[in-house]
Amino acid sequence: MLSHKAKYALKALLYLAEQDENHISRTVEIADGANIPKKFLEQILLDLKRGRFVSSKQGKFGGYYLIKSKNDITLAEIHRLFDGAIALLPCASLNFYEPCSDCKTEDECSLRHGLMLIRDKTLKAMEGITIASLVKK
Amino acid sequence: MLSHKAKYALKALLYLAEQDENHISRTVEIADGANIPKKFLEQILLDLKRGRFVSSKQGKFGGYYLIKSKNDITLAEIHRLFDGAIALLPCASLNFYEPCSDCKTEDECSLRHGLMLIRDKTLKAMEGITIASLVKK
DNA sequence: TTTAAATCCTAGTAAATCTATAGAATTAAT
DNA sequence: ATTAATTCTATAGATTTACTAGGATTTAAA
Secondary structure (H helix, E strand, O other): OOOOHHHHHHHHHHHHHHHOOOEEEEEHHHHHHOOHHHHHHHHHHHHHHHHHOOHHHHHHHOEEOOOOOOOOOOOHHHHHOOOOOOOOOOHHHHOOOOOOOOOHHHHHHOHHHHHHHHHHHHHHHHHEEEHHHHOOO | OOHHHHHHHHHHHHHHHHHHOOEOOHHHHHHHHHOOOOOHHHHHHHHHHHHOOOEEOOOOOOEEEEOOOOOOEEEHHHHHHHHHOOOOHHOOOOOOOOOOOOOOOOHHHHHHHHHHHHHHHHHHHHHHOEEEHHHHH
């Protein structure tokens, strides 16, 4: 399941993607438009900025805007930024790999192989969902 | 990501599936064999019993054994039993459906449609992983 | 140069959830 | 009866989640 943070991030990106080119959106505007608690959204937008999905203009008349094409922002990326690994166990993860502490011998984790199959399919599906694909309905 | 509970459940089922027909496994035996904390495993086995994956014999010489074919126990079922919904949001879930509280109008959740596509693919993949498929490697 | 309006930053907090552990009750075989 | 197992209930401690608070910083207009 997605965390609220990840869900809000997607909705915020969706909101930004729906605005006119060159429009700058204030946090409060996004919060109202997408029904997200404002102070919580502030943090999320900062995370999205650090992740180079959006950029911001500070000070009066400042706000946020997309710097990555809505066709190139995938669900997989947002999941990784806010909720971490897509794989079901760390030992089956590409980007968040960690060995299992409870598996006897390192590469004989009985679950690993099967979970890597799942990971590949889920990842492929998640990379197919972009902000653009969500916005046009 | 899977919880430890779900991971331990899979490993316990795997252990049971590897035993001879008619063999009854004590909790401590499974715990040692699959490297799972014994008291924690007790709870997990009770959950698996309530889910009708295993059954038990009480008292001396008692223990646990599979009552569902290892070909019919899927990752999807274990995920649902221990970690709940497979979908990324409750509004996109088949078995754990709940409407989003933060979506303006009920069926205009901007994320729902895309997440249902993911759910279908992930579910299909997870139904393809059985205890039997994990045991034979 | 002051002021207003925005982002940015660091904490903190209440609630829930997760990962176990403890101990007693129950059941069955010897 | 005794022993050895499951079963049940409660709870502790740690972590995570979902926010909230308050202020510092930045920018632009008046």
